[in-house]
Amino acid sequence: MQPLVIMKDVKKQFPGVTALDGISFDIMPGEVHVLLGENGAGKSTLMKILSGVHKPTDGQIIIGGSEFTALTPKDSRSCGISVIYQELSVINELSIQENLFVGNLPVKNIGPMKIVDYKKMREATQMLLGKVGLRKDPETAVEELSISEKQQVEIAKALAADSRILIMDEPTTSLTSSEVSHLFAVIRELKKEGHGIVFISHKLGEIMEIGDRVTVLKDGRYVGTKKISDVTQDDLVTMMVGRQISKNYQHPSADYSDAPVIFEVRNLSRKDGKVKNVSFKLRRGEILGFSGLVGSGRSEMMNSIFGAEPKACGEILIDGKEVRTSAPFYSIKSGLAMVTENRRETGFFHNFSIKKNISVLPFIKQSSFAGITGLVSDKNEDIWADEQKKNLNIKCYSTEQGITELSGGNQQKVILGKWLAADSQIIIFDEPTKGIDVGSKGEIYALMRRLADEGKGILVVSSELPELLAVCDTIAVFREGEIVAVFPHKEATEEKIIAASTAEKGEGNRP
Amino acid sequence: MNANNKIGNSTFAFKTAWQRYGTLGILILLLTILAALKPGYFFQPSTVTQILSQSSVNILIALGEFFAILIAGIDLSVGSVTALSGMVTAKLMVAGIAPLPAVILGILLGAILGFINGILVNGTGLHPFIITLGTQAIFRGITLIISDSSAIFGFPASFTTFMAKRFIYIPVSAFIALVAALVLAFLTNKTKLGRNIYALGGNKESAWYSGINVKLHTLIVFIISGICAGIAGAVLLGRVGSAEPAAATGFETYAIAAAIIGGTSFFGGKGKIFGVVMGGLIIGVINFGMNLLSVSSTLQQVVMGALIIGSVTLDRFVAGNK
Ligand SMILES: Nc1ncnc2c1ncn2[C@@H]1O[C@H](COP(=O)(O)OP(=O)(O)OP(=O)(O)O)[C@@H](O)[C@H]1O
Ligand SMILES: [Mg+2]
Numbered sequence: 001m002q003p004l005v006i007m008k009d010v011k012k013q014f015p016g017v018t019a020l021d022g023i024s025f026d027i028m029p030g031e032v033h034v035l036l037g038e039n040g041a042g043k044s045t046l047m048k049i050l051s052g053v054h055k056p057t058d059g060q061i062i063i064g065g066s067e068f069t070a071l072t073p074k075d076s077r078s079c080g081i082s083v084i085y086q087e088l089s090v091i092n093e094l095s096i097q098e099n100l101f102v103g104n105l106p107v108k109n110i111g112p113m114k115i116v117d118y119k120k121m122r123e124a125t126q127m128l129l130g131k132v133g134l135r136k137d138p139e140t141a142v143e144e145l146s147i148s149e150k151q152q153v154e155i156a157k158a159l160a161a162d163s164r165i166l167i168m169d170e171p172t173t174s175l176t177s178s179e180v181s182h183l184f185a186v187i188r189e190l191k192k193e194g195h196g197i198v199f200i201s202h203k204l205g206e207i208m209e210i211g212d213r214v215t216v217l218k219d220g221r222y223v224g225t226k227k228i229s230d231v232t233q234d235d236l237v238t239m240m241v242g243r244q245i246s247k248n249y250q251h252p253s254a255d256y257s258d259a260p261v262i263f264e265v266r267n268l269s270r271k272d273g274k275v276k277n278v279s280f281k282l283r284r285g286e287i288l289g290f291s292g293l294v295g296s297g298r299s300e301m302m303n304s305i306f307g308a309e310p311k312a313c314g315e316i317l318i319d320g321k322e323v324r325t326s327a328p329f330y331s332i333k334s335g336l337a338m339v340t341e342n343r344r345e346t347g348f349f350h351n352f353s354i355k356k357n358i359s360v361l362p363f364i365k366q367s368s369f370a371g372i373t374g375l376v377s378d379k380n381e382d383i384w385a386d387e388q389k390k391n392l393n394i395k396c397y398s399t400e401q402g403i404t405e406l407s408g409g410n411q412q413k414v415i416l417g418k419w420l421a422a423d424s425q426i427i428i429f430d431e432p433t434k435g436i437d438v439g440s441k442g443e444i445y446a447l448m449r450r451l452a453d454e455g456k457g458i459l460v461v462s463s464e465l466p467e468l469l470a471v472c473d474t475i476a477v478f479r480e481g482e483i484v485a486v487f488p489h490k491e492a493t494e495e496k497i498i499a500a501s502t503a504e505k506g507e508g509n510r511p
Numbered sequence: 512m513n514a515n516n517k518i519g520n521s522t523f524a525f526k527t528a529w530q531r532y533g534t535l536g537i538l539i540l541l542l543t544i545l546a547a548l549k550p551g552y553f554f555q556p557s558t559v560t561q562i563l564s565q566s567s568v569n570i571l572i573a574l575g576e577f578f579a580i581l582i583a584g585i586d587l588s589v590g591s592v593t594a595l596s597g598m599v600t601a602k603l604m605v606a607g608i609a610p611l612p613a614v615i616l617g618i619l620l621g622a623i624l625g626f627i628n629g630i631l632v633n634g635t636g637l638h639p640f641i642i643t644l645g646t647q648a649i650f651r652g653i654t655l656i657i658s659d660s661s662a663i664f665g666f667p668a669s670f671t672t673f674m675a676k677r678f679i680y681i682p683v684s685a686f687i688a689l690v691a692a693l694v695l696a697f698l699t700n701k702t703k704l705g706r707n708i709y710a711l712g713g714n715k716e717s718a719w720y721s722g723i724n725v726k727l728h729t730l731i732v733f734i735i736s737g738i739c740a741g742i743a744g745a746v747l748l749g750r751v752g753s754a755e756p757a758a759a760t761g762f763e764t765y766a767i768a769a770a771i772i773g774g775t776s777f778f779g780g781k782g783k784i785f786g787v788v789m790g791g792l793i794i795g796v797i798n799f800g801m802n803l804l805s806v807s808s809t810l811q812q813v814v815m816g817a818l819i820i821g822s823v824t825l826d827r828f829v830a831g832n833k
Pocket of ligand 1: 014015018039040042043046395396404405406407435437
């Protein structure tokens with residue numbers, strides 16, 4: 001069988017970094033080819049060369065017999081390549097069918113005039129939606145869809161454009177586990193029809209489940225290509241990091257029940273009913289996790305604690321004293337920090353360098369009147385940025401680099417660094433390891449533990465149960481705006497937590 | 512591979528140089544063209560005076576407009592604010608109030624008008640385009656009412672002679688614009704307030720989560736814009752010698768153009784005071800040049816419009832940022 005795409009000895013040089021140093025890669029029809037590597041290894045860059053976003057410095061691309069030294073986005077599309085980015089590119093204001101056929105509307109002739117053939121568009125849309133398993137009317141506005149449904153629209157759009165090659169760059173980071181299985185079912189269908197799929201993910205379990213072959217990159221260099229059936233997860237990790245990693249994070253088995261309470265939430269409710277009369281305590285040294293299904297109200301609760309969204313009533317106490325949290329400014333001043341869930345929307349400043357992104361928080365915290373008084377100090381900025389770069393192992397050649405030049409995982413690390421630089425007493429982490437590679441995850445868990453040991457309060461929201469089980473001393477389960485169960489680390493299992501988040505009355509201790 | 516690298520790096524270096532000094536390059540290019548076309552007229556000290564005094568008002572207004580654009584907004588009322596605060600300053604002076612307090616009150620009025628813009632933007636949540644389109648008409652209307660639609664003149668001699676002064680061919684108005692630019696450059700580069708405004712322009716949601724008071728900063732931005740227009744109003748009085756009810760009509764276009772030519776991003780969060788000053792000077796030179804070449808005033812409008820589009824396109828093309 002002929003490969004759909006062959007990339008030969010591709011190099012890509014950015015000012016200051018060699019992102020790709022002679023990578024060869026191919027895609028066969030009917031296979032899922034996984035790209036794996038640490039944050040900044042060059043996965044997204046390699047795919048951006050295929051989609052025409054970046055020009056390679058050197059190398060060759062062969063698609064269906066024709067040779068290219070570089071592709072334009074137009075070449076890429078006409079060669080049947082579509083990319084499903086993590087930041088979805090659907091147009092919210094349009095309907096599903098318009099999104100699928102934008103730029104390529106089916107037309108019919110009425111006399112000398114061409115008009116849009118809505119009937120044909122509707123039928124074609126229905127057929128494509130059937131393929132991706134999205135049961136929605138073609139005229140539904142895309143803004144009414146969930147993230148995973150938008151992703152389905154994106155896949156349907158690729159099919160509408162007659163794409164043979166689908167590139168999915170971390171498609172599962174924002175999906176729930178049932179949405180992931182749904183996506184996998186669609187991918188299996190596409191395979192049967194002979195599409196070639198590139199799948200990028202940091203979740204090894206997913207890779208083992210859906211992949212046929214895997215190519216591993218490290219620091220822009222090619223490590224190797226293997227059949228998934230021939231490797232174990234441990235083999236993959238060894239290939240990725242170039243050595244065997246011992247599990248560098250061990251869960252301590254301490255008992256915190258006598259430790260002093262450093263943070264407390266009392267009777268927190270929201271007007272919209274998404275949080276109902278929630279109370280909990282956090283003890284010194286303890287890491288408290290929150291589990292629950294999407295929409296159970298965890299993030300809403302954190303937003304209200306932090307003052308980013310209004311609360312109807314409730315008290316927030318640090319070290320036994322009530323603190324003002326009516327807006328993020330006051331919360332930050334009182335010693336709270338919150339790593340938000342969506343780095344693009346609420347996390348970073350695309351127009352700032354790494355350094356400036358990190359220093360926003362400490363500058364605000366130091367300033368007295370509404371965060372506007374005072375001068376920016378270059379010296380402090382450098383100290384903060386260098387400290388976080390070291391702390392989180394951010395991969396960049398200078399902290400003056402624009403944050404958008406970083407790989408996805410390193411951007412996430414900058415966001416973590418921004419909040420850590422504020423040196424807050426209580427830190428809320430909402431999905432802290434989105435897009436972060438396996439090795440760095442362990443380092444971040446170890447960092448959280450170190451902070452907790454130093455006496456900082458750590459709260460973690462995560463939809464990845466293994467993550468909560470790995471870091472938390474206590475896991476609270478959220479359902480319909482309430483804490484329905486609380487499990488200490490030694491009693492917690494995935495089964496019990498899932499049961500509690502779905503069942504009417506979960507097992508486990510009532511809070 | 513090595514050769515490729517070199518090419519890659521040198522184009523990169525060129526791009527950064529262009530981003531930093533490109534506007535300066537355009538300015539020098541324009542001056543060279545003018546000098547070549549009309550050497551006799553061009554090489555005169557009064558040329559400097561004329562270009563600077565024509566540019567100062569526009570630069571002052573553009574400095575304020577820059578902040579409104581920096582937060583991904585816009586201020587269409589700057590021309591009307593210039594006219595209204597100039598008119599009030601003129602009335603005060605004619606009524607016998609000393610020039611300095613009259614000018615200060617005029618600038619204060621500019622600040623208040625900016626404050627009103629800010630309050631309306633924050634209160635309604637509407638885009639600044641809509642709010643300032645409205646206040647543009649309102650402020651202009653008030654100018655017409657208080658002036659009874661006629662020009663005011665007869666300012667104290669101390670005011671007119673001071674404004675007509677020049678030091679080594681550099682007019683007072685240029686010094687005023689320079690001081691304003693320096694103060695605002697300090698604000699943008701060295702203060703937390705400035706940093707926060709850039710942050711807000713880059714991502715409003717992130718700014719809010721990072722503890723930046725979005726409404727307060729929006730308000731401050733419109734006040735800055737109002738103050739700059741207020742200062743421009745006084746400078747314009749000095750240059751024209753009278754307060755016209757239709758003064759500064761359409762000046763918002765030039766102010767926006769100066770900011771954009773100077774590299775300010777319309778999407779917010781990017782831009783520099785230095786660029787705005789360069790943008791203002793470029794427009795000043797174009798205006799001066801067309802007068803020198805006796806281009807008819809109607810045609811001047813067409814040329815100016817084309818040059819605005821042309822220079823921004825050139826910038827995008829060279830810098831390669833789509
Ligand atoms: N536009 C750019 N300018 C400069 N450097 C860049 C640019 N884009 C990527 N890089 C650099 O290229 C390298 C590879 O980045 P890439 O985004 O491909 O990594 P990745 O493997 O996708 O990582 P992640 O798992 O974190 O998404 C990184 O060192 C990154 O900083
Ligand atoms: Mg990536």
